[in-house]
Amino acid sequence: MSVVAFCLLAGMLSVYVILDGYDLGASAISPLLAKTREERDAIVASIGPFWSGNEVWLVAAGGTLFALFPRAYAISFSGFYLPFIIVLWLLMVRGIALEVREHLAAPMWTDFWDVALSLSSVLLILLFGVALGNLIRGIPLSADGYFQGTFSSLLNPYSTAVGLLAVAALIQHGLAYVADNAAEKLAGRALQYIGRVWWFVLAAYLAVTALTIAERPEVVSTTWIDVGASAIGFTGLVCVGRFASSRRRTGTLGASAVFLLGLLVAASSTMYPFLIRPYHSAAGGLTISAAAPPSGTLAIALAVAISGLSVVTVYTILLRRAMSSRRTTSRAEG
Amino acid sequence: MADRLQFSFTLMFHYLFPIATMGIAPFIAWYNCRALQTGSQLCAKAARFWTKIFAVAFAIGVVTGIPMEFQFGTNWAAFSAKTGAVIGQPLMIEGVYAFFFESVFLGVLLYGRERVTPVLYAISATAVWMGSWLSGYFIVVTDAWMQHPVGYVLGRGGTIELQSLPAVLLSPFAAWQYAHVITGAIVAGGFVVAGVGAYYLLAQRDIDFGKEFLRTGVIVALLSSLLVVFPTGDRNGADVTAYQPIKLAAMEGLFTSAQGAPLAIIGMPDVAGHKLIDPIFVPDLLSYLAYGNLRSNVNGLTSYATELWPPVELTYYAYHIMAGLGTIFIGLALVAALLLPRGRLAQTPPILWALFLVMPFPFIASEAGWVVAEVGRQPWIVYGLMKTQAGVSPNVVTGETVFTLIGFVGMYAVLGLLFAMLILREIGIGPALEDAIAMPARAVER
Numbered sequence: 001m002s003v004v005a006f007c008l009l010a011g012m013l014s015v016y017v018i019l020d021g022y023d024l025g026a027s028a029i030s031p032l033l034a035k036t037r038e039e040r041d042a043i044v045a046s047i048g049p050f051w052s053g054n055e056v057w058l059v060a061a062g063g064t065l066f067a068l069f070p071r072a073y074a075i076s077f078s079g080f081y082l083p084f085i086i087v088l089w090l091l092m093v094r095g096i097a098l099e100v101r102e103h104l105a106a107p108m109w110t111d112f113w114d115v116a117l118s119l120s121s122v123l124l125i126l127l128f129g130v131a132l133g134n135l136i137r138g139i140p141l142s143a144d145g146y147f148q149g150t151f152s153s154l155l156n157p158y159s160t161a162v163g164l165l166a167v168a169a170l171i172q173h174g175l176a177y178v179a180d181n182a183a184e185k186l187a188g189r190a191l192q193y194i195g196r197v198w199w200f201v202l203a204a205y206l207a208v209t210a211l212t213i214a215e216r217p218e219v220v221s222t223t224w225i226d227v228g229a230s231a232i233g234f235t236g237l238v239c240v241g242r243f244a245s246s247r248r249r250t251g252t253l254g255a256s257a258v259f260l261l262g263l264l265v266a267a268s269s270t271m272y273p274f275l276i277r278p279y280h281s282a283a284g285g286l287t288i289s290a291a292a293p294p295s296g297t298l299a300i301a302l303a304v305a306i307s308g309l310s311v312v313t314v315y316t317i318l319l320r321r322a323m324s325s326r327r328t329t330s331r332a333e334g
Numbered sequence: 335m336a337d338r339l340q341f342s343f344t345l346m347f348h349y350l351f352p353i354a355t356m357g358i359a360p361f362i363a364w365y366n367c368r369a370l371q372t373g374s375q376l377c378a379k380a381a382r383f384w385t386k387i388f389a390v391a392f393a394i395g396v397v398t399g400i401p402m403e404f405q406f407g408t409n410w411a412a413f414s415a416k417t418g419a420v421i422g423q424p425l426m427i428e429g430v431y432a433f434f435f436e437s438v439f440l441g442v443l444l445y446g447r448e449r450v451t452p453v454l455y456a457i458s459a460t461a462v463w464m465g466s467w468l469s470g471y472f473i474v475v476t477d478a479w480m481q482h483p484v485g486y487v488l489g490r491g492g493t494i495e496l497q498s499l500p501a502v503l504l505s506p507f508a509a510w511q512y513a514h515v516i517t518g519a520i521v522a523g524g525f526v527v528a529g530v531g532a533y534y535l536l537a538q539r540d541i542d543f544g545k546e547f548l549r550t551g552v553i554v555a556l557l558s559s560l561l562v563v564f565p566t567g568d569r570n571g572a573d574v575t576a577y578q579p580i581k582l583a584a585m586e587g588l589f590t591s592a593q594g595a596p597l598a599i600i601g602m603p604d605v606a607g608h609k610l611i612d613p614i615f616v617p618d619l620l621s622y623l624a625y626g627n628l629r630s631n632v633n634g635l636t637s638y639a640t641e642l643w644p645p646v647e648l649t650y651y652a653y654h655i656m657a658g659l660g661t662i663f664i665g666l667a668l669v670a671a672l673l674l675p676r677g678r679l680a681q682t683p684p685i686l687w688a689l690f691l692v693m694p695f696p697f698i699a700s701e702a703g704w705v706v707a708e709v710g711r712q713p714w715i716v717y718g719l720m721k722t723q724a725g726v727s728p729n730v731v732t733g734e735t736v737f738t739l740i741g742f743v744g745m746y747a748v749l750g751l752l753f754a755m756l757i758l759r760e761i762g763i764g765p766a767l768e769d770a771i772a773m774p775a776r777a778v779e780r
Contacts, residue, residue, distance in 0.1 A: 049445040052396055053437045060429035062403045067426035070418020077407020077414075078727035084408050085738045088401045092745055095397035096752060099390070103756050146411075146729045293419035294489065297496040301423060304499070308430035316438055323442065323449045 002292040005068040005302055006275070010268040012064060012309070016057035017128075017264060018173075018257050023047035023054055025174020027094070028121040028167075031114055033178065033193060037107065039186050040114055044101060046181045049323075051098060053316075055091070060309075067301045069291040071145075072275040079139070079147025080131065083154065087127055093120040122167060129166025133159030136270050137215055138279035145276075145284050158211050165204035169260060172197045172240065176253040179244075187249060194244040194252065198237075205237060205263075216270065225269040233262020336732050337409045338722075340739040342708075344401050346701055347746050351395030353700050356470050356516060357523025358388050359463040361550070362443075366459035370452055375771060376542060381459065383543075383765035384527075385443055388462075390756045392440060394749060401742075403429070409735070413715050413725030417494045420486050420502060421476050427503075428472035436465025447771070470519070471512050478508030480716050481707065482577050494719065507573050511707075514566035517558050518703060521663055522696035524555030528670070529693035530761060532686040543765045545680055548689070552674060556667035563660055568623075574710075575624045578717060581710035583635045584646045585653040586620055587613075595620040595632035600654070605646045608636055644712040652705035659699040666692060 026043055034040040066073045077084055093116055101113040137158050142148045172194055179190040209230065212219060219226055236259030243251040271277060278285035292298050365381035368374060403425065406414045414422075439461035442450060446458065479485075485501030486494050496502070528551025534544030574582050583589075587598050589608040597620040601613030618628040625632070635643055666688055673679035679686070715722040 049441045052393070053434075053441055055396070055400070056429070056433050056437050059400055059403055059433060060426070063422070063426035063429035066403075066406065066414065066418055067422030070422050071415045073407050073418060073422070074411040074413075074415035074727075077404060078409075078411030078730055081408050081727070081730045081734055082738075084404055085401075085741070088404060089741060089745055091400055092397045092749070095393060096749065099393040100752055100756065103390070103759065142729075144728075148729075294495055297419050300496070300499050301426065304423070304427060305430055308427070312430065312434045312438075316434070319438060319442055322454060323446050 001295055001298055001302070002289045005292060005298055006268075006272075006288045008302065008305060009061065009064055009068060010264070012057060012061040014261055014264040014268075016054070016061055017170075018260050019057060020051070020054040021125075021170045021173045021260060022177035022253075023051040023174070024121045024125055025170035025172070026178050027098075027117045027174070028125065029118075029171050029174055029178075029193070031118050033175070033190060034186070035189075037110060039182075040110070042182055042186060043178055044098065044114075044117075046178065048098070048102065052095075055095075064305055067305070068293075068298065069275055069288075070293065072286055072291040075145055075147065075276060075286060080154070082151045083127060083131065087124065090120045090124045090127070094124065125167050125170045126163040129163035130154060130159045132166070132267055133162030135277065136162070136212065136267055138277040138285075140279045141276070141284035143284060145286060158215050161204070161208050161211055165201070165208045165263075168197060168201045168204050169256075169263070172201050173253075173256045173260060176240070176244075176249075176256040180249045180253045188247075191244050191247055191249070191252070194240065198241045198244065201237060202241075205234070212270065219270045223269055223272070226266040229262045229265035229269060231262075233259050233266060236260075236262055336739050337726060337730065337735040340735055340742060341405055341409050343739065344398065344405065344742055344746070346704070347750075348395065348398040348402055349701060349704060350697055351391045351398060352466075352470060352473075353519045353522050353697055354391040354526070355388055355395055355466050356519035357521070357526065357696075358384055358391070359466045359523075360520065361523060361527055361554075362388055363456075363460045363463040364550070366456045369771075370456040376546060378771040379765045379767070380543060380546060382447075382767075382771065383760070385459075386760050387757060389440070389444055390753065390760065392436075394753050396437075398746070398749065408730070409727055410715070410725050411727035411730075413720065416492065416720065416725075417716060419489075420483075420494055420496050421479055423496065423499055423502065424472040424475040424479070428469055428476075432465055432469035432472060436462055436469060439465060467516060470516060471508075474512040474515055475503055475505070475508045477707070478505055478511045481511070481711060482507040482573065483716050483719055494716075507577070510566060510569040510573060514562065514570045514703070515700075517562040517566050518696070518700045520558035521555060521562055522700060524551050524553075524558055524667075525663070525689070525696050526693055527551030528555055528689050529691075532689040533761070534764070535680050536683065536686050536690060540764045540766050545677070548670075548679060548686075549674060552667060552670045552679070552689070555663065556671045559660065559663040559667050563664070567660070571623065578710070579633050580635065580638050580642055581644060581649065581706075582624065583633060583638075584644050584649040584710055585706060586632075587646070587650045588620065588632060588634045589636050591631060591634040591637050593621070593631045594618040594629050595624075595634075597623065598654075603646050603650050642713065644710045649706055649710040652702040652709065656699050656702040656706060659695050659702070663692070663696065663699070 026047055030040050030043045034043055062073075097113040097117040097120065101110060101117070134154050134156075137156070139147060140149045140153070175190045175194045175197060179187045179194070181187075182190065236255045236257075239255035240252055240259060243255055273287050273289070274285050275288050275291045276286040293301075362381055362384045365377045365384065369378035369381055406425075439458040442455070442458040443462055446455060450458070479502055482505065483494075484505045484507070485496065485498040487497045489495035527547045531544045531547025531549075531551055534540040535548065571582075574585075586595075587601060587603045587610050588595055589610075594617065596615035596617045598610055599614045599616060601610035604611050621630040621632055622628050624630065635646065666685075670679055670685055670689060673682055673685060711717055713721050713723070715725040
């Protein structure tokens with residue numbers, strides 16, 4: 001049952017990455033992609049209704065981690081004290097930028113908030129990637145299971161490479177979102193940019209795959225899930241390139257989501273059976289089963305979480321459909 | 335110490351915004367439903383105006399609320415590891431059930447005016463209201479469990495395990511605490527709506543809106559400021575008397591036990607000297623309020639070991655600020671409400687000024703109430719089960735927390751300034767924009 005809980009958590013975080021990923025990526029690349037202030041307005045307007053709803057997935061995943069794996073929540077959050085606080089500050093800068101940009105529309109400040117938005121988004125993606133890299137690589141832990149090390153020790157070459165892959169992949173994802181949602185001219189340029197970013201993503205993907213095998217040779221032999229998921233992700237990446245060059249906009253966005261999902265499933269399965277893997281299989285570490293509360297509690301928490309998320313999924317889809325159907329009819333009338 | 339300062343600073347700053355959203359949300363639902371029912375442009379525009387104010391407060395509430403969810407882990411790792419199986423549940427439920435609900439429907443409210451049917455739009459306004467109140471409920475449940483733990487068992491290795499989720503979620507202690515918190519938020523909402531109305535009348539602009547805000551705001555402020563004292567404050571006080579008698583003694587500044595304990599209206603606690611300086615007492619009243627009998631014995635602080643005392647001065651003053659302000663709110667709302675018939679209030683500038691200037695104080699009262707609840711709970715982090723000192727993160731050093739405290743202070747100073755700018759700007763623009771709001775044909779015909 002604790003494995004189900006782990007899958008639920010990994011699933012929620014994957015949804016978060018795929019959803020918030022497009023608005024993070026789009027806002028990160030917006031100053032380079034948009035040639036005019038109007039185009040930047042269009043990009044921000046396309047993510048405006050959705051970014052805070054997407055961020056709720058992060059909050060909900062945090063709450064779910066707390067309920068399902070309290071010890072892992074306590075150890076990881078206090079262990080990564082400084083990085084987490086910096087993530088919080090960046091989320092704040094980003095929220096302020098999006099909110100204030102909308103309300104105080106003076107050209108000088110619009111430019112300022114766009115740069116703040118872009119920089120905070122890039123740094124957030126990088127930090128999330130570095131965190132994931134460290135979870136795959138393993139973390140130096142003390143005997144009582146708490147993190148032993150400093151912020152700078154988390155910026156090791158492997159984790160930094162994962163961070164760079166995250167930046168490239170989410171910028172590609174954001175570009176695909178803009179291509180799918182913007183007007184013809186901007187969308188065309190976004191597809192063109194994907195053609196260039198794609199090579200970076202490919203190079204980073206191959207580098208991280210090679211580095212993962214070098215760092216943790218056993219991942220290839222122990223389970224087929226990570227290899228399979230990584231292969232599906234690779235197929236998704238190939239499709240992103242092909243769809244972008246044949247200008248299939250929705251297909252590009254979908255393929256990019258498949259790519260991200262493949263990577264995240266692969267990453268989660270390399271962590272198994274740990275939630276917090278000790279570096280180089282040294283002492284300590286927190287396995288999924290050890291981190292979970294007694295099975296009765298876990299069953300209740302899982303039932304509550306899964307039924308809640310099903311309801312959320314249903315009304316989110318219904319409402320988004322209600323919003324978009326009216327928009328298309330009114331456009332047809334006008 | 336710096337970690338606790340940082341936590342309480344970020345918490346108190348954050349809490350201002352949920353008070354605002356929980357207090358304003360019912361007005362948005364009310365005006366939207368009225369607009370749907372009557373086709374009134376005034377109500378539709380009022381709803382749009384308050385939605386804009388709500389959205390700014392909600393956004394700041396979200397960006398300052400995410401740290402709260404993370405800081406249980408960063409600052410209170412030992413507490414989270416030990417009690418997470420219990421308090422993780424309401425926090426998870428808050429995220430999954432309430433926060434999603436509120437934010438998704440707020441998206442409809444902000445961006446769906448022309449995209450969804452008027453009925454769905456009014457439903458969304460009601461859903462945002464429900465979501466914000468539901469969110470508050472699960473947060474209060476979490477806190478109430480720390481005040482009065484129920485539905486748990488002690489597990490192996492000293493962890494605290496969940497025994498019954500319904501017992502935690504439906505704890506009577508939580509129910510009364512929530513009722514008190516939410517009526518406090520409505521007091522704030524009512525006075526904000528009335529205060530903005532008073533401002534428009536004093537500034538002689540948007541007169542129709544001013545009168546409407548004044549009327550609805552004053553009525554809501556009067557009802558809620560009565561309810562916040564009785565029954566909710568009274569029941570909350572009864573729970574404190576029953577379960578946290580030391581907190582009660584600190585709140586009231588009662589050092590020595592007494593049969594027929596007096597109620598201190600004012601006075602300054604001298605903790606070392608075990609007495610109140612310059613007090614004004616109402617004899618026997620505390621015994622009556624606590625136990626319904628003028629001669630009942632109320633235990634004073636000196637009947638408990640000093641290490642179990644909360645910080646007396648802070649608890650005492652916070653409680654007296656809250657209770658004193660609550661009394662003033664009832665008086666002001668009552669005077670204003672008596673002037674409402676035949677529109678006399680709109681022609682009484684002194685009361686309009688009072689309503690305009692009182693706006694920040696319900697927020698101060700709510701904050702003071704939280705200080706009573708949380709500081710008064712000390713030295714416990716979970717009352718009777720776990721000391722606050724045992725809950726901190728073992729591997730976070732003071733140097734880190736001082737740094738993040740400085741960072742948060744700087745960040746929140748910017749946030750507070752921007753919030754003030756945005757709100758003042760919305761109030762300056764006002765509700766009466768030129769464009770008419772599309773109404774369902776059926777409602778307009780009426």
